[in-house]
Amino acid sequence: MTEQQPPEEQAAPRPAAHRGPPVEVAAEVLDAQGERTAGALRLALRDMAIESGGRDDVPWVRVARENLTRAVDSCVRSPNLRVDMLHCLFAVDYEERIELNYALFSLGKGHKALLKVDLPPDEARADSLTGVWEAAAWYERETHDLFGVEFDGNPDLSPLILFEGFEGHPGLRSFPLHDYEEW
Amino acid sequence: MTTEQTYETVDMMLNMGPQHPATHGVFRMVLTVDGEHVVDVTPHIGYLHRGSEKLAENETYGQVITLFDRLDYVANLNNELIFCRAAERLMGIDPPERGQYIRVILAELNRLASHLLFIGTYAIDLGAMTPIMYGFRERERIQNLFESVTGARMMHNFIRIGGVKEDVPPDFVPRVRALADDVQRGVEEIDRLLTFNEVFLARTRGVGVIDVPTALSCGLTGPGLRASGVAYDVRKDYPHEVYPYLSYKVPVGENGDCWDRYYMRVLECYESLSMVRQCLDQMEEGPVMAQMRRIARPPKGEVYVHGENPRGDIGVFLVSDGTDKPYRVKVRPPSFCNLVALRPMMRDAYIADAVAILGSLDIVLGEVDR
Amino acid sequence: MRSKPVQLAIAVVLLVGVGVLVAVFTLALALLGEPGDDVTVLTVGKIVIALFALLTLVTTLGMSLVWLERKQLGRMQGRVGPTRVGPFGLLQVVADGIKLLMKEDVSPGSSSKAIFYVAPLLVFVPSFVVWLTIPIGRDLVVRSLDLGVFFFIAVSVLSIVGLILAGWSSNSKYAILGGFRSAAQLVSYEIPLILGVLSVVMVADSMRFTDIVDAQASVPYLALLPLAFAVFFISGLAEVGRTPFDIYFAESEVVGGPFVEYSGAHWAIFFLAEYVNTFLVAALGALLFLGGWTWPFGELEQYPAVALFLGKTYFLAVVIFWVRATLPRLRIDQLMNVGWKMLIPLGFVSVILVAVQRFYGWPTWTLTLMSVAVLGAAAFVQLRLQRSDAVATAERYAQHAVAVQPSRSRPAPESQQA
Numbered sequence: 001m002t003e004q005q006p007p008e009e010q011a012a013p014r015p016a017a018h019r020g021p022p023v024e025v026a027a028e029v030l031d032a033q034g035e036r037t038a039g040a041l042r043l044a045l046r047d048m049a050i051e052s053g054g055r056d057d058v059p060w061v062r063v064a065r066e067n068l069t070r071a072v073d074s075c076v077r078s079p080n081l082r083v084d085m086l087h088c089l090f091a092v093d094y095e096e097r098i099e100l101n102y103a104l105f106s107l108g109k110g111h112k113a114l115l116k117v118d119l120p121p122d123e124a125r126a127d128s129l130t131g132v133w134e135a136a137a138w139y140e141r142e143t144h145d146l147f148g149v150e151f152d153g154n155p156d157l158s159p160l161i162l163f164e165g166f167e168g169h170p171g172l173r174s175f176p177l178h179d180y181e182e183w
Numbered sequence: 184m185t186t187e188q189t190y191e192t193v194d195m196m197l198n199m200g201p202q203h204p205a206t207h208g209v210f211r212m213v214l215t216v217d218g219e220h221v222v223d224v225t226p227h228i229g230y231l232h233r234g235s236e237k238l239a240e241n242e243t244y245g246q247v248i249t250l251f252d253r254l255d256y257v258a259n260l261n262n263e264l265i266f267c268r269a270a271e272r273l274m275g276i277d278p279p280e281r282g283q284y285i286r287v288i289l290a291e292l293n294r295l296a297s298h299l300l301f302i303g304t305y306a307i308d309l310g311a312m313t314p315i316m317y318g319f320r321e322r323e324r325i326q327n328l329f330e331s332v333t334g335a336r337m338m339h340n341f342i343r344i345g346g347v348k349e350d351v352p353p354d355f356v357p358r359v360r361a362l363a364d365d366v367q368r369g370v371e372e373i374d375r376l377l378t379f380n381e382v383f384l385a386r387t388r389g390v391g392v393i394d395v396p397t398a399l400s401c402g403l404t405g406p407g408l409r410a411s412g413v414a415y416d417v418r419k420d421y422p423h424e425v426y427p428y429l430s431y432k433v434p435v436g437e438n439g440d441c442w443d444r445y446y447m448r449v450l451e452c453y454e455s456l457s458m459v460r461q462c463l464d465q466m467e468e469g470p471v472m473a474q475m476r477r478i479a480r481p482p483k484g485e486v487y488v489h490g491e492n493p494r495g496d497i498g499v500f501l502v503s504d505g506t507d508k509p510y511r512v513k514v515r516p517p518s519f520c521n522l523v524a525l526r527p528m529m530r531d532a533y534i535a536d537a538v539a540i541l542g543s544l545d546i547v548l549g550e551v552d553r
Numbered sequence: 554m555r556s557k558p559v560q561l562a563i564a565v566v567l568l569v570g571v572g573v574l575v576a577v578f579t580l581a582l583a584l585l586g587e588p589g590d591d592v593t594v595l596t597v598g599k600i601v602i603a604l605f606a607l608l609t610l611v612t613t614l615g616m617s618l619v620w621l622e623r624k625q626l627g628r629m630q631g632r633v634g635p636t637r638v639g640p641f642g643l644l645q646v647v648a649d650g651i652k653l654l655m656k657e658d659v660s661p662g663s664s665s666k667a668i669f670y671v672a673p674l675l676v677f678v679p680s681f682v683v684w685l686t687i688p689i690g691r692d693l694v695v696r697s698l699d700l701g702v703f704f705f706i707a708v709s710v711l712s713i714v715g716l717i718l719a720g721w722s723s724n725s726k727y728a729i730l731g732g733f734r735s736a737a738q739l740v741s742y743e744i745p746l747i748l749g750v751l752s753v754v755m756v757a758d759s760m761r762f763t764d765i766v767d768a769q770a771s772v773p774y775l776a777l778l779p780l781a782f783a784v785f786f787i788s789g790l791a792e793v794g795r796t797p798f799d800i801y802f803a804e805s806e807v808v809g810g811p812f813v814e815y816s817g818a819h820w821a822i823f824f825l826a827e828y829v830n831t832f833l834v835a836a837l838g839a840l841l842f843l844g845g846w847t848w849p850f851g852e853l854e855q856y857p858a859v860a861l862f863l864g865k866t867y868f869l870a871v872v873i874f875w876v877r878a879t880l881p882r883l884r885i886d887q888l889m890n891v892g893w894k895m896l897i898p899l900g901f902v903s904v905i906l907v908a909v910q911r912f913y914g915w916p917t918w919t920l921t922l923m924s925v926a927v928l929g930a931a932a933f934v935q936l937r938l939q940r941s942d943a944v945a946t947a948e949r950y951a952q953h954a955v956a957v958q959p960s961r962s963r964p965a966p967e968s969q970q971a
Contacts, residue, residue, distance in 0.1 A: 055272065055484065055485075055486055056272060056486070057421070058486075058487045084399045085399045085400075085402060086402060087402065087489070087496070087498060087515060088402075088498050088500070088513075088515035088520070090500040090511075090513040090515075091513075092485075092502055092510075092511045092513075093511070101487075101500065103487060103498065103500075103515070107399070107413060107415045107420075110420060110421075112421075112487075112489075114487060133400050133401075133402070134397070134400045134401045134402075134523060134527070135400065135401050135402030135520055135523045137523070138519065138520075138522075138523050146236075159229070160228060160229060161228060161229035161232045161552055161553070162229060162232065163229065170234055170237055171236070171237065173240075175237075177237065177238070177241055195726060197726050197727075197730075198726075203808060204804055204805055204808060205805035205806065218733075219730075219734075219885050219886075306881060307805065308805045309805070309881035309882060310796060310797065310799065310803060310804075310805065310880075310881045310882025311796075311879075311880060311881035311882075312626065312630065312796075312877065312878060313626075313629060313630050313878050313879065316630035316631055316632060317630070317631065320631055376879070377881075378943075378947065379940055379943055379944060379947070380879070380880065380881065381935075381936050381939060381940055382797050382880045382881045382882070382883055383881050384939055384940065384943050385883065385884070385887050385939070386881055386882070386883070386884060386887075388939075388943065414955045416955075418957075419955065419957045422960060427959060427960040428959050429957075429959060430956070430957060430958050430959050431956075431957050432954035432955065432956050432957065433954055433955040433957060434950055434951070434954040435950070435953060435954060435955060436950060437946070437949075437950075438946075442943070443950075446947060446950060447950075450950065450951065450954065533884055533885060533886065534730070534806055534807070534885075535800075535803070535806050535882075535884040535885065536884065538805050538806050
C-alpha cells in the first residue's frame with residue numbers, strides 16, 4: 001500500500017451542506033463580446049441575414065441556403081470579422097427542417113459565431129465549403145453519413161464514420177435507436 | 184520467338200491499421216508508398232463509432248455525462264467538464280467557487296495524465312522503450328488520486344451539472360501537493376531523458392511541418408496549433424471557471440514540427456502543475472454544488488461552448504427542447520479535426536515519419552469516432 | 554513462491570551448469586582430432602559431439618542474454634523484470650522457449666512454404682558457424698584458423714540472405730519492407746565493421762583470434778584504438794539490429810519486419826539467432842578490443858580466464874542493453890547517413906592512422922592520441938551542434954511563452970484576512 005494515511009490535523013470540520021445558494025436563470029442574451037461579434041456579422045452579411053440571435057459570446061445568423069458560400073466568403077473577407085477557422089459543422093434535425101450550423105471562429109480577432117442554414121429534409125443539399133477550408137471535407141462527410149445532407153462540390157462523400165453499405169442516416173430523429181439490424 | 188515482358192514499377196499500398204501497434208487504437212491509414220517514401224495517405228476512421236451523439240439524445244442530462252467520459256477516455260474529466268459547462272450555460276447556473284476549483288484541479292491533473300501518456304506512447308512510437316514506463320508511473324499516481332476522489336480510475340462521472348458530485352476527501356490538499364511534487368520530478372526525468380536526445384531530435388525536428396494557414400484551414404487546435412506559432416488557448420482567450428484567477432504561461436512554438444508539438448506538451452505539463460498548485464493555494468471551504476433541481480431540465484434553447492482539452496479545442500453544441508433529455512448533442516472532437524491535418528503533414532515523409540507524425544497528433548479514437 | 558535457500562540453490566546449479574557446459578566443450582575439443590586425420594566414422598562422431606557441445610553452449614549463452622536484457626531493462630525502467638519462474642526469473646527464458654515450441658506453427662497461405670521454413674535456419678546457422686573459430690579461452694576453440702577474423706566476416710554476412718528470404722517468402726508487405734530494410738542496413742554496416750576490425754588486425758599483425766588476444770596481454774586495444782572501437786561497436790549494433798538500429802523489425806513501423814508472419818518454433822529460432830548474434834558482437838568486442846581472457850596483472854588459469862572473458866562479454870552486452878533502454882530508433886535515411894557519411898569515413902581514417910603509425914614506426918601512444926582527437930571531433934560535430942540548436946530553441950520557447958496574468962482579482966482568503 002503506497003497511499004499514506006491522512007494526517008489527523010487535516011480532518012477539518014466540513015460545511016453541513018455541499019450545495020450552494022439557488023441561482024438565477026439567465027436569459028438568452030449576448031454579452032459585450034457577443035454584441036461586438038454580432039455587429040461585425042451584421043456589417044459583413046448585410047442583407048443576407050434572415051434572422052439572428054445568440055447567447056453569451058456566440059451570436060448566430062441565419063442565411064438562405066443559396067447564400068451560404070457568399071456569406072462565408074464575406075465573413076472571411078470582412079476586415080472586422082476575419083474568420084480564419086471553421087471550428088465545426090453541426091447538423092440538427094428539427095424534422096420539418098435540417099439546420100446546419102457552421103461554427104466560424106476568428107482566432108485573430110477573438111470572434112465566435114454560428115452561421116445557420118436551413119435545409120428542407122426532402123432535399124437536403126448545400127454547397128460545400130471544401131474550397132475555403134480543408135477541414136470542411138471531413139465535417140461534411142460526417143454530416144452526409146449521419147444526416148444524408150448532400151454537399152455540392154465535395155469531391156469525396158464516401159462514408160467516413162459509418163461502414164460502407166450502411167443504410168439510413170442514424171443522425172436523423174426518424175432513425176430508430178434500437179430496432180435496426182446489426183450487420 | 185522471344186516473349187517480351189514489360190515491367191513497370193507501381194507504388195505499393197500499405198495498409199496501416201486498424202491492428203497496427205502504432206495507430207493508437209483502431210485507426211487505419213492507407214499509405215501509398217514508393218519504397219520508403221510516403222506518396223499519399225488516406226485516413227480511415229469509424230471503427231469505434233458507437234453513436235454517442237445519438238445515444239445522448241435518449242439519455243437524461245445527467246446520464247449524458249457518462250457518455251462523455253467515454254469519448255476521450257484518456258482525459259475523461261476534461262470531457263465531463265465541457266458538457267457540464269454547456270448544460271450550465273443553458274440553464275444559467277454558475278457552480279460555487281469551491282466546485283470550480285475542484286473541477287479545474289481535476290481537469291488540469293487529467294491533462295497532465297493525458298500528456299504523460301502521450302509522451303510515453305510517442306517515445307515508443309519512435310522506438311524508445313523507457314519513457315512510457317516513467318510516464319505510466321506518474322500517471323498511475325494521478326489515477327490513484329482520482330480513484331480516492333471520484334471512486335473510479337477512468338470513468339469518473341464526478342463533474343456534474345452545477346458543480347461536482349461531492350466534496351473532495353479531507354486529505355486532498357496535502358495529497359495533491361505531494362503528488363504535484365512527485366509528478367514534477369517525474370516529468371523532469373522524462374524531459375531529461377528524451378527531449379534533447381540526439382536520435383529523438385533527428386527523428387522529430389523538421390518532420391511533419393505544418394504552417395499556420397494550413398493548420399487553421401485544417402482546424403488544427405491545441406498543442407498542435409500552438410506548435411505552429413498561434414497563441415490560441417481557450418483557457419487564455421475565453422477564460423472560464425476559475426482560470427481568470429490563475430497566472431500561467433501558454434507555450435508557443437515556431438516551427439510546427441513534431442518536436443515542437445511534443446515539446447509544447449512537455450511545457451504544458453509544467454504549467455498544469457503550476458495551475459494545480461495555485462488552485463490549492465486559493466481554494467476555500469464552501470459548497471461544491473449549485474442549488475438546482477435534482478433532474479436538470481434546461482429551458483428551450485441552444486448553446487455552443489468550447490474548452491481546452493489536452494488534445495485541442497473541444498466544442499459542445501447542445502440543443503434543448505425543454506425536456507430532461509437533450510434534443511441534440513454534437514461534439515466537436517479535437518482529435519477528429521486534428522486528423523484532417525495528417526495529410527498536409529505527410530508531405531515528403533518516410534514510413535517511419537508517418538508513425539512519428541501520427542503519434543505527434545496524439546489522437547484518441549474514442550473521440551474521433553464517437 | 555519457493556523459499557530463499559531453494560532459489561539460491563537453483564541459481565548455483567544454473568551457474569555450475571554453465572561451467573559444466575564449458576567443461577564438456579573442453580572435453581569434446583580434446584576428443585577432436587587434428588585436421589590431417591583420416592576421415593572415419595569415429596572422427597565424424599567426435600566432430601558431431603564437439604559441435605553439439607558448442608551449440609548447447611552458444612544457445613545457453615544466448616538465452617542468458619534474454620534474461621539479462623529483460624532484467625536490466627526492467628531495473629532501468631522502474632520495473633523488476635521476470636521474477637516468477639525460477640530464482641530471479643532465470644528459468645523464464647526456458648519457460649518461454651517451451652511455450653514457443655508448443656505453439657502452432659502458422660504460415661501464411663500465400664507464402665512460399667519451402668523458403669519460408671528454411672529462412673530461419675539461414676539466419677541461425679551462420680551465427681552459429683562463426684563460433685567454430687571464436688575462442689572462449691586460450692585453447693577453447695574448435696579450430697583456431699589463421700584467417701579467423703576473415704572467416705567470421707565472410708560467414709556472418711550470410712545471415713542477410715535468410716532475412717531477405719524470410720521477408721520475401723512471407724508474401725506480406727510489412728515483411729518485404731523489413732526484408733529490404735535489413736538488406737540495406739546489414740550490407741551497409743558490414744563495411745565499417747570490417748574497417749574497425751581491420752585496424753585491429755593491422756596493429757596485431759594477425760587474423761588469428763588467439764594471436765590478437767595475446768597481443769593485448771599488456772594493453773587492450775581499446776586504449777590504442779578508441780576510434781576503431783567506436784566504429785566497430787556502432788556498426789556491430791546495426792549488424793545485429795539493436796536499438797537505435799532496430800529498423801528492419803521496428804515494431805511500431807513494420808511490426809516485426811521479416812519475422813512478422815512467423816510463429817512458434819520458427820520465430821523462436823529467429824529470436825535465438827538475434828541474441829546469439831548480440832552475444833557474438835559483445836564477444837568480438839571483448840576479444841578484439843578488451844583483451845579477451847587476458848588482463849595486465851599476469852596470466853590466469855583456464856577457468857578464471859574463461860570467466861574473465863565472459864565477464865567482459867557480458868559487460869559489453871549490458872552496454873548494448875543500456876543503449877536500448879535510452880535511445881529511440883533512427884529513420885532509414887538517417888541510418889544510411891550514419892553508416893556511409895560517418896562510420897565509413899571514420900573507419901578509413903582509423904585504418905589510415907594505424908597505417909601511418911606502423912609505417913613511420915611512431916610510438917603506440919600517438920595512435921591513442923590521434924584516435925581520441927578524431928573521435929572527439931566527430932562526436933562534437935555529429936552530436937553537439939544539433940543538440941545545441943534544439944536547446945536554444947527550447948529556451949526560446951520557454952521564454953517566449955505567452956504569460957497570462959490573473960484577469961480578475963480575487964478577494965483574499967478569510968484565513969489571511971483574520
